[in-house]
Amino acid sequence: MIDIRILAFDMDxxxxxxxxxxxxxxxxxxxRLSNNGVEIVLSSGRLHKSIEAYAHILPFKTSxxxxxxxxxxxxxxxxxxxxxxxxxxxxxxxDLLYDYxxxxxxxxxxxFYRLKGTTSLNxxxxxxxxxxxxxxxxxxxxxxxxxxxxxxxxYFKVLLVEEDKKYIEEVRQxxxxxxxxxxxxxxxxxxxxxxxxxxxxxxxxxxxKNLGLDLNNLMSFGDNNNDxxxxxxxxxGVAMSNATNELKxxxxxxxxxxxxxxxxxxxLKQYF
Numbered sequence: 001m002i003d004i005r006i007l008a009f010d011m012d013x014x015x016x017x018x019x020x021x022x023x024x025x026x027x028x029x030x031x032r033l034s035n036n037g038v039e040i041v042l043s044s045g046r047l048h049k050s051i052e053a054y055a056h057i058l059p060f061k062t063s064x065x066x067x068x069x070x071x072x073x074x075x076x077x078x079x080x081x082x083x084x085x086x087x088x089x090x091x092x093x094x095d096l097l098y099d100y101x102x103x104x105x106x107x108x109x110x111x112f113y114r115l116k117g118t119t120s121l122n123x124x125x126x127x128x129x130x131x132x133x134x135x136x137x138x139x140x141x142x143x144x145x146x147x148x149x150x151x152x153x154x155y156f157k158v159l160l161v162e163e164d165k166k167y168i169e170e171v172r173q174x175x176x177x178x179x180x181x182x183x184x185x186x187x188x189x190x191x192x193x194x195x196x197x198x199x200x201x202x203x204x205x206x207x208x209k210n211l212g213l214d215l216n217n218l219m220s221f222g223d224n225n226n227d228x229x230x231x232x233x234x235x236x237g238v239a240m241s242n243a244t245n246e247l248k249x250x251x252x253x254x255x256x257x258x259x260x261x262x263x264x265x266x267x268l269k270q271y272f
Contacts, residue, residue, distance in 0.1 A: 002235060002236065004038070004218070004236060005037070005039060005213055006039040006040075006041060006213055006217050006219070007030070007033065007039070007041065007218075007219050007221075007268075008043045008200070008218060008220040008221070008230065008234070009040075009220070009221045009264070010043055010200075010220075010222040010226075010227050011044040011046060011054070013224060013240065013242060013243075013259055014221050014222055014227075014240055014259055015221070015259070016259065017259050017260045018259070022054065023265070025262050025265045026264050026265040027058060029265045029268050030058070030268075031060045033272065034060035034061065035060070039213070040060055040062045040063070041062060041064070041065060041204065041207065042062050042063075043065040043069075043200050043203075043204065043220070044065070045068045045157070046066060047067065047107050047110065047111075048064060048071050048073070048109050048110055049109070049110040049111075050135060063075045063211075065203045065207065066109075066156075067107050067157040068157060068184065068198065068199060069194065069201075069202055069203035069204075070082060070084065070085075070156040070157060070195055070203075071156055072207055074211070080206065080207065080210050081203055082154075084154035084155055084156050085155050085156065085158070085181060085193070085194065085195045086180040087150045088180075089179060089180040090150065090155055090158070091147055094146055094158075096174055097158070097160060098143050102160045102171060103160060103161055103162065104118070104161075105118070105158070105159050105160075106155045106158045106159070107155060108154065108156065109156065111136045111137070112135060112136070113137075113138045113139075113149075113153075114137065114139055115141075115142070115143070116140065157192060158192070159190060159192055160190065160193075161189055162189060162190075162191075168190075172191055175191065175193065180195070181193050181194070181195065182194050182196050184199075184225060185225055185226065186224045199226075199229040200220075200227065200229060200230040201229035201230045201232070201233040204218060204220070204230060204234075205233070215233055215234060217235065218236075219235065219236040219238065219271075220234040220236075220237055220238065221238045221255075221267075222237075222240070222243065222247060223243040223259065224247060225246055228250055232250050237250065238251055238252065238253045238254070239255070240255050240259055240264075241257055241258045241263055242258035242259060253267070
């Protein structure tokens with residue numbers, strides 16, 4: 001019999017609806033499972049502090065896997081794992097994106113960084129107004145300042161957005177030539193860059209071990225291609241009905257309903 005004792009949820013397009021909120025029904029169902037001893041994990045490409053803003057208002061304790069797995073904290077807020085991007089690799093990435101005139105942000109644990117004048121990427125990181133969120137956005141005046149900042153700062157993810165699909169694919173091909181990074185996407189118009197070897201599945205394995213569990217106890221939910229490893233390596237991998245076709249092909253189950261119609265809640269009620 002499958003012993004599911006930990007549930008991991010991607011956020012945007014999965015746990016969150018289009019209003020960027022967890023529905024009341026889903027929240028109550030997760031609270032019920034949490035009260036019955038099931039561990040809940042929020043696993044996202046978002047900044048740690050952005051995920052934490054949600055964790056603080058949910059009526060149950062959660063662990064956090066942030067920036068696609070490069071920062072992990074347990075349900076008591078203790079940091080149990082982190083892996084920043086290699087400094088030399090980060091500098092090569094920034095140089096390349098600057099040369100291509102790309103619109104990009106990069107992440108610390110709790111802060112966004114960007115070049116002065118960069119167009120806001122808040123669509124991909126925003127927290128609703130009714131959720132308290134004090135994320136700092138730190139701006140550098142030029143590329144030299146970014147490089148110099150590496151002496152004192154660690155960066156865990158780079159996010160770039162480009163609507164021209166042909167252009168973003170060209171940038172992706174150039175980025176693939178840089179060692180010690182991993183490239184993925186959480187939407188058709190973005191590229192996410194994290195340290196080599198980092199993904200949600202690997203960090204969930206680390207978190208499971210910290211909780212005295214393993215991936216055989218894990219059920220995970222996702223909707224996009226940065227969830228593939230997580231879905232594949234979980235004992236039970238569930239794709240949302242609104243997920244990419246590639247992710248659906250890797251999943252053990254597909255929800256009957258999407259993230260705007262309580263797909264998670266309805267699936268969990270049937271499964272448990």
